Amino acid sequence: MRNNLQFxxxxxxxxxxxxxxxxxxxxxxxxxxxxxxxxxxxDVDEAVSAARKAFETYSRTSVAERVALFDRIIAAYEKxxxxxxxxxxxxxxxPQWLSEQLQVTVGVAHFQIARAALADYRFDEPLGSSEVVxxxxxxxxxxTPWNWPLMLIAAKVAPALAAGCTMVLKxxxxxPFSGTIFAEILHEAGVPKGVFxxxxxxxxxxxxxxxxxxxxxxxxxxxxxxxxxxxxxxxxLTVKRVHQELGGKSPNIILRSAxxxxxxxxxxxxxxxxxxxxxxxxxxMLVHVDQVAEAIGYARTAAEAWSVGHPSSNxxxxxxxxxxxxxxxxxxxxxxxxEGATLVTGxxxxxxxxxxxxxxRPTVFADVRNDMTIAREEIFxxxxxxxxxxxxxxxVRIANDTTYGLAAYVQxxxxxxxxxxxxxxxxxxxxxxxxxxxxxxxGGYKQSGNGRExxxxxxxxxxxxxxxxxxxxxx
Numbered sequence: 001m002r003n004n005l006q007f008x009x010x011x012x013x014x015x016x017x018x019x020x021x022x023x024x025x026x027x028x029x030x031x032x033x034x035x036x037x038x039x040x041x042x043d044v045d046e047a048v049s050a051a052r053k054a055f056e057t058y059s060r061t062s063v064a065e066r067v068a069l070f071d072r073i074i075a076a077y078e079k080x081x082x083x084x085x086x087x088x089x090x091x092x093x094x095p096q097w098l099s100e101q102l103q104v105t106v107g108v109a110h111f112q113i114a115r116a117a118l119a120d121y122r123f124d125e126p127l128g129s130s131e132v133v134x135x136x137x138x139x140x141x142x143x144t145p146w147n148w149p150l151m152l153i154a155a156k157v158a159p160a161l162a163a164g165c166t167m168v169l170k171x172x173x174x175x176p177f178s179g180t181i182f183a184e185i186l187h188e189a190g191v192p193k194g195v196f197x198x199x200x201x202x203x204x205x206x207x208x209x210x211x212x213x214x215x216x217x218x219x220x221x222x223x224x225x226x227x228x229x230x231x232x233x234x235x236x237l238t239v240k241r242v243h244q245e246l247g248g249k250s251p252n253i254i255l256r257s258a259x260x261x262x263x264x265x266x267x268x269x270x271x272x273x274x275x276x277x278x279x280x281x282x283x284x285m286l287v288h289v290d291q292v293a294e295a296i297g298y299a300r301t302a303a304e305a306w307s308v309g310h311p312s313s314n315x316x317x318x319x320x321x322x323x324x325x326x327x328x329x330x331x332x333x334x335x336x337x338x339e340g341a342t343l344v345t346g347x348x349x350x351x352x353x354x355x356x357x358x359x360x361r362p363t364v365f366a367d368v369r370n371d372m373t374i375a376r377e378e379i380f381x382x383x384x385x386x387x388x389x390x391x392x393x394x395x396v397r398i399a400n401d402t403t404y405g406l407a408a409y410v411q412x413x414x415x416x417x418x419x420x421x422x423x424x425x426x427x428x429x430x431x432x433x434x435x436x437x438x439x440x441x442x443g444g445y446k447q448s449g450n451g452r453e454x455x456x457x458x459x460x461x462x463x464x465x466x467x468x469x470x471x472x473x474x475x
Contacts, residue, residue: 002034004176008183010050011193017042027093027319027358036176039201044209047197051139051166052215054194059136059164070115072189077108087177089311092146093319107150109438114158117456131471134463136164138217141210145223146175146321147277155453156220163462168197170206211235225447243451247378248406251399252282255412263411264295266433268302275320276382280407286395289388296366300345303362308351319358326358329381336374342367370398400425405445
């Protein structure tokens with residue numbers, strides 16, 4: 001039983017103001033695996049006050065001092081890798097292999113990339129008779145979800161620390177364990193007190209208190225588009241900067257020049273990874289009408305190869321993270337059936353032999369139109385839809401016909417794939433089933449959000465720009 005009943009504020013573990021707690025459910029077997037304290041506005045006030053006080057000194061630290069801090073954080077993180085992997089599996093059901101090979105390793109990679117970028121970052125530069133100075137924006141509220149808990153925490157904390165900001169982190173109350181261990185890592189690494197603070201709680205209370213707090217200068221939020229709208233409204237009351245990484249319904253265009261079998265199999269794998277609980281997952285597969293029948297066969301075989309089971313087993317896929325998420329996925333699968341899509345494999349209910357736990361059948365639909373619910377709404381589960389197109393113009397039109405624009409994928413001959421990628425309205429476009437590039441900026445167009453995370457460009461999102469006029473003599 002994990003009891004996360006304290007908050008990390010001003011360099012120490014402290015008791016919450018209230019006694020409110022929430023049971024944390026292990027999605028693999030529906031057991032209570034721990035408890036987390038739920039903060040209130042008083043806890044937020046205390047954490048923000050600590051961050052505000054620490055900003056006066058931390059924002060003036062040198063690049064060399066911050067680089068040394070990053071080195072200590074990376075070393076402390078790597079020592080706790082096993083603990084982090086187990087925590088992620090317990091809290092959100094990721095298979096142990098996924099926790100170890102991706103969830104944990106991608107988290108530390110964000111620190112390694114930010115550290116390298118920080119060492120060479122140009123905070124000051126001349127412009128005419130002026131000096132352009134980039135300085136830390138201030139106190140940041142960082143609000144993260146449950147699907148990639150470590151990666152998304154690190155993707156915010158690393159650039160904020162590099163920029164010289166101080167912060168208050170609110171991890172998801174559904175998956176709080178890894179966030180607590182993360183705070184322990186930063187404490188061990190000697191992050192100055194008040195620079196990093198952690199308050200557990202729900203969005204309604206702690207999230208709202210952070211986003212509306214007058215002493216918070218920037219909010220960085222990852223979550224649903226609906227929640228992001230409320231965050232933006234709350235932040236607007238004090239005209240604070242708001243970065244949002246929100247939902248997605250990413251297209252995957254398979255051009256006729258692609259190796260069809262490889263393209264479809266790769267697309268299924270990227271869709272099913274992490275149980276489909278990735279905002280950039282390629283959930284809409286667009287296939288030329290003449291190749292659809294063949295593609296369906298490849299997709300069925302590939303999806304049915306994704307074994308489902310307990311996170312401690314050798315299964316490729318574990319449960320989805322919560323009962324609420326399981327119910328949402330079931331509702332949307334039913335919508336696909338009701339609206340006339342053809343179920344290729346998977347479907348409603350749990351996989352055979354898994355009566356307990358929030359397990360979902362890897363599901364593929366064909367004969368999907370882009371106006372169907374399953375082609376419009378973000379399902380956030382292992383559900384792929386196949387949509388036919390007649391030519392590349394129609395493929396691009398269908399791909400862009402969405403309120404989202406987080407990611408897109410194109411498979412095919414290199415030149416044609418690159419040309420198609422330039423026409424897609426998305427923050428990232430992946431060519432030929434390539435893997436992640438954590439140095440590349442990540443963020444969305446349209447209702448997928450604003451601002452960019454990952455890599456060197458993420459540091460700039462946590463900086464203000466000041467022009468000191470007359471700093472230099474005019475030429």
